[in-house]
Amino acid sequence: MRIVRWLIGVVILGVLAYLNFFVLRAPLLVKFINVSLFSALFVLYRVVFGPSPADRVIAVDILGVLIIGLLALIGLFYDQGFFMDIALIWALLSFVASLALAKVLEGRKLDD
Amino acid sequence: MIRHSIGLAFIWLGIAFDFLGVLGLLRLPDVYNRLQAGTKCITFGSAGLLFGVFILKGFTTFGFKVLLGIAFIFLTSPVAAHAIARASRRSGIPLCAESVIDLYPGGQDSKEDAAHAPTQDP
Numbered sequence: 001m002r003i004v005r006w007l008i009g010v011v012i013l014g015v016l017a018y019l020n021f022f023v024l025r026a027p028l029l030v031k032f033i034n035v036s037l038f039s040a041l042f043v044l045y046r047v048v049f050g051p052s053p054a055d056r057v058i059a060v061d062i063l064g065v066l067i068i069g070l071l072a073l074i075g076l077f078y079d080q081g082f083f084m085d086i087a088l089i090w091a092l093l094s095f096v097a098s099l100a101l102a103k104v105l106e107g108r109k110l111d112d
Numbered sequence: 113m114i115r116h117s118i119g120l121a122f123i124w125l126g127i128a129f130d131f132l133g134v135l136g137l138l139r140l141p142d143v144y145n146r147l148q149a150g151t152k153c154i155t156f157g158s159a160g161l162l163f164g165v166f167i168l169k170g171f172t173t174f175g176f177k178v179l180l181g182i183a184f185i186f187l188t189s190p191v192a193a194h195a196i197a198r199a200s201r202r203s204g205i206p207l208c209a210e211s212v213i214d215l216y217p218g219g220q221d222s223k224e225d226a227a228h229a230p231t232q233d234p
Contacts, residue, residue: 032123106203
């Protein structure tokens with residue numbers, strides 16, 4: 001049963017990679033953006049169905065870092081610099097949010 | 113042309129590390145293992161990708177903003193990861209069944225518990 005589930009996962013990932021890199025006719029940066037969006041989808045699975053609260057906090061932290069890379073790629077695709085401003089602000093806000101969530105998870109108040 | 117190739121190689125490396133880190137976040141059995149897989153996705157994934165974008169864009173405004181983003185990531189992410197790991201250990205989330213050793217105070221192999229429980233000594 002475990003190996004059947006493992007094979008189903010490998011087949012799904014292989015089909016996604018084949019459709020993304022060999023069938024889709026688009027520039028290379030669009031394919032990179034697609035892979036980054038698939039990664040964000042997997043992280044959102046861990047956010048929604050995480051067994052413990054710490055899993056959700058970790059997933060939100062990593063989602064922020066993924067979005068920074070995604071915004072850099074989008075800025076490279078459109079050749080606009082202001083996407084990187086959004087990425088910097090997102091990095092700082094994600095850091096503060098991670099520290100606050102960690103403090104709440106530990107059981108202390110925010111002004112402690 | 114060479115600069116374009118090197119930048120695309122760094123972006124490939126970053127995308128691969130991002131995807132593998134997220135796969136580890138999805139597959140590993142424990143909170144601490146998932147955190148260990150996810151910080152790979154920070155350090156080599158997004159930072160490598162931003163460095164590739166910096167090589168592609170050169171010393172322009174966009175390039176300096178990307179360098180500032182790398183500095184922010186390297187300064188803030190390890191602090192956040194350490195805080196989350198400490199908080200999750202203190203809030204009593206157990207380790208997975210395949211764990212070998214646990215030296216945290218209050219864990220099953222720590223020195224303080226061995227001092228308080230002499231029946232553990234051979």
